[in-house]
Amino acid sequence: MLSHRDFARSFRDAINGGAAPENATARQPGETERRFDVYRNNVAHGLSRALARHYPVIERLLGDECFKGVARLFIDRHPPQTPLLIAWGEEFAAFLAEIETFQSLIYLPDVARIEWARSRAYHSSDAQPVPPQKLQAIAQEAGEDLQLFLHPSVQVLQMLTPAGSIWVSQQPGGPPAPTAAQWAPETVLIARKGLDDVITQAVPAPIGRFISALAYGRTVAEAQASTGEGFELNAAFLLLVKNALIIGADKKGGDTT
Amino acid sequence: MTLPRKPGLGFKPEHFPAIAETKPNLGFFEIHAENYMGAGGMPHAMLQRLREDYAVSIHGVGLSIGGPDPLDRDHLARLKTLCDRYEPESFSEHLAWASHGGVWMHDLLPLPYTQETLAIVCDHIDELQDHLGRRMLLENPATYVLFDNSDIPETEFLTEISRRTGCGLLLDVNNVFVSCVNHRQDPRAYLDAFPLAKINEIHLAGHEEEELPSGPLLIDSHGREVAEPVWALYGEIVSKIGPLPSLIEWDNDVPAFAVLMAEAERARSILEGQSHALAS
Incomplete structure (x- = not known):
């Protein structure tokens, strides 16, 4: 029997793109993955919006779709290690600086540093x-x-x-x-x-x-x-x-x- | 100290000017605890001001009560600080989990209902209530999948948690409707099995609908008006157990304050209709 700890680990893997946990089911078991997508979407969307609240100008500069894609990569690399979304996302500027496609947009990481500093100032x-x-x-x-x-x-x-x-x-x-x-x-x-x-x-x-x-x-x-x-x-x-x-x-x- | 048995609204900062100016007739405002854990600035200034005029409910979304990990000590301390500072009439959290291995997914994730998870949830609630020095309310979840190792019905699971820990329950009527439709169950049968006497607050919210081959999949989106079938269930509950603090939640695509007030007025007419019916 899957322990609760193993269950949580497999659930988290499933959120990150793995198959739904082995004990997950539905009245029509064939629909389980499709239903589990709600959790995958909620987590991705929620975190992407949280990042956009810190970085509205980066979102505007990149456009909605591009920002979403970048947010997905960032969430993968720097998932929140805190229950406070107001404290998550500081590494975004350094992360942007590493993205090959943005090498010509040399101001982008600096704009992100400004936005993070603004969030900190707002809550200080x-x-x-x-x-x-x-x-x-x-x-x-x-x-x-x-x-x-x-x-x-x-x-x-x-x-x-x-x-x-x-x-x-x-x-x-x-x-x-x-x-x-x-x-x-x-x-x-x-x-x-x-x-x-x-x-x-x-x-x-x-x-x-x-x-x-x-x-x-x-x-x-x-x-x-x-x-x-x-x-x-x-x-x-x-x-x-x-x-x-x-x-x-x-x-x-x-x-x- | 309890919430008034009246309609309340989830507080959105963009509505603060309208609220400060018009002092709307509401029983309470509810805030998400984690949005008020910065050190200072406007969030606390607004909450302080709201607190002067209204009862306040603090609603946590980040504690991961249903998770396998121990409760986060820092987060417990932050919740205590917030509750000590604002002395809310109510504190509530979710029958859900959000973190594993130090990583937070920031969603209300479902858990199997077993003797193992029942013990975990009860231990966490005991710890939280001891730490805060107050009784909490636990909210029923909206779910999209089931677990084949769940061997306790959700209503029984909640009943047992409340019995063992002494916590109250927060009945989210939209979550009942969403879960029951999603799992092809009858929401009235769910409510018949729900320990109604333990309810200290009600949540009402809107949902979205998608279509699966087997029928509708409802998503608890908090982004629109409360649906008609949810109002109907709410009316039935209120007629059974009388008026309760009733919150309208609208967290995404937040409309003008007047739209939220219209929803609150609808809840009021149901609550007051019931008070009159009980009085007569």
Whole structure:
């Protein structure tokens, strides 16, 4: 007699394309495989839709049919090892980079990285920004030792392609995608402003390096020293304050505010 | 703490503005637990807000109660966190399995009904109820195949689970209809054998129909209106056991909120018709 464990294993094999489990049957046993297809379709469709919820722009860029095919391959290689679909699919960008047919679409993995970062930002924990006056007061007191704590949703992606502009071009009413002449590497800031506004914004590379350094726990002065040429501190502050991304500030070694 | 014996709706984030603005007359909203296991952001903000105005049912789809593997400890902990945070009037899960060997298929998969699986399911429910510190409801599945080693009828299997674990039952009337049509059984005979006194909630949903050589194959799609024969069965159950919390589920091709409210109103007219009949 098939144990429940053996049954589950054979069921899973059947979902992945094997024959239905030996104990599966129907009033008309000849229909068993056809009926079992409902489970095969439900699993494939459900996971494909879950992946599309993380990667709507990739789906739009590839088209529905192509996306479904790619999703099938991805599910095969990286089946969910979690009951949380909101946490499944991080490997998709690296997976796309390996697909031979897409070698000419070099921006595709970068767009996928943006979309995964957006999903993470959407679900990241909540944190209130420091009021501007309070921030100013702490900055004056801390001087060179000012340390800023950023919203947990903040992510900076440095990419060799203009994937941020391509992502923006796929939004309703978005500007056209960059032309070959406008093709350039991009640094993209992804973060959640408030509860549901996930921003996806190309920023100058030095500002990206500055924000990354702050996120690593560097002081403002240290972060500034690591940015390289063309860094504008005011522009960086404005970007962070405007999007409510500074959630704490103190003098390094002091009490967090 | 129980759900009101009124119509409820499965909560869809796209309906949040309509709900916040109109405060519709509903007994409760139901959410899928796994969609609210992120750390923060809009999902929790919306649920918090809903919770202020409505009773809430948390419905799990990922625990794999009917699977051979031990329950996932991390997932149990997440369910506990969610239940402690929102204190829902009800928590329910499925007589189904979804994972094997650490891989989740994210579908509600069927199991043979045997003494072995009965013991597994009861152990899992005991563990879950102990962990959450609350009684849960178990939902009957929609199935497409049978198993030749199943030697306990589904209704008896559910009765025995409820008896051994003390859990309540969630009767999905559409699942009864879908399974019975698929297996060429009489849904009324199924319901006659169902332990009606253990029902604490009812689910209603739409299904799709395909054609096999032997007749129809119904698919539990949650993507359209509740079918007429399902409404008829629902009316018969309510007339037998009185009003119960009754959820309209519509998870795919989600329509405008007004369409869901029309379904909820139909459930209300059946529930209230019955309250009047019982009162008179």
